[in-house]
Amino acid sequence: xxxxxxxxxxxxxxxxxxxxxxxxxxxxxxxxxxxxxxxxxxxxxxxxxxxxxxxxxxxxxxxxxxxxxxxxxxxxxxxxxxxxxxxxxxxxxxxxxxxxxxxxxxxxxxxxxxxxxxxxxxxxxxxx
Numbered sequence: 001x002x003x004x005x006x007x008x009x010x011x012x013x014x015x016x017x018x019x020x021x022x023x024x025x026x027x028x029x030x031x032x033x034x035x036x037x038x039x040x041x042x043x044x045x046x047x048x049x050x051x052x053x054x055x056x057x058x059x060x061x062x063x064x065x066x067x068x069x070x071x072x073x074x075x076x077x078x079x080x081x082x083x084x085x086x087x088x089x090x091x092x093x094x095x096x097x098x099x100x101x102x103x104x105x106x107x108x109x110x111x112x113x114x115x116x117x118x119x120x121x122x123x124x125x126x127x128x
Contacts, residue, residue, distance in 0.1 A: 011052060011121040012101035014091040018114030019084050020059055037109040045093065045104060054091035085114055092121065 023031065045051040060078055067074045088110065095101050098118070105116040 009094045009096060010098075010101075011092055011094050011123070012098070013117075013119045013121055014054075014093060014101070014105045014108065015087050015117040015119070016089045016091075016108060016110045016114070017085045017117060018088050018110040020086060020088060021084070022113070034109055041107055041109065042091075044107075045091070050093045050095050050100075050104065052092040052094050054089065056089040057087060060086045 023034070026034070042051070042054060063078050065076045065078065067076075091104075091108070093101060093104055095104065098120070101118050105111060105118050108116050110116060
């Protein structure tokens with residue numbers, strides 16, 4: 001179901017925050033079921049025309065945090081904060097309003113055991 005072009009839309013970033021250790025401890029069959037839910041969810045928002053982009057992220061052990069101190073680039077391994085919940089992926093959706101973005105976020109499987117942060121994307125003048 002594609003929407004008419006004239007409908008005003010807003011892009012939202014849906015940040016998926018979950019516990020990777022908890023997921024890794026699940027039985028392989030449960031993990032496969034969980035991933036199946038993700039594939040079905042992704043297909044549904046692609047077919048609705050609301051999905052702009054989305055990807056899973058590699059684990060936090062692959063992260064590099066960058067800071068600049070007096071012109072010196074400093075890198076450290078890992079995320080910027082110690083926490084059990086980490087950003088595991090994201091979706092960008094283009095929808096009429098925050099209520100629709102929240103409704104989509106609530107269908108993300110990790111919303112049941114973790115959190116999904118919904119943030120509007122700031123559109124800058126001259127950007128697409």
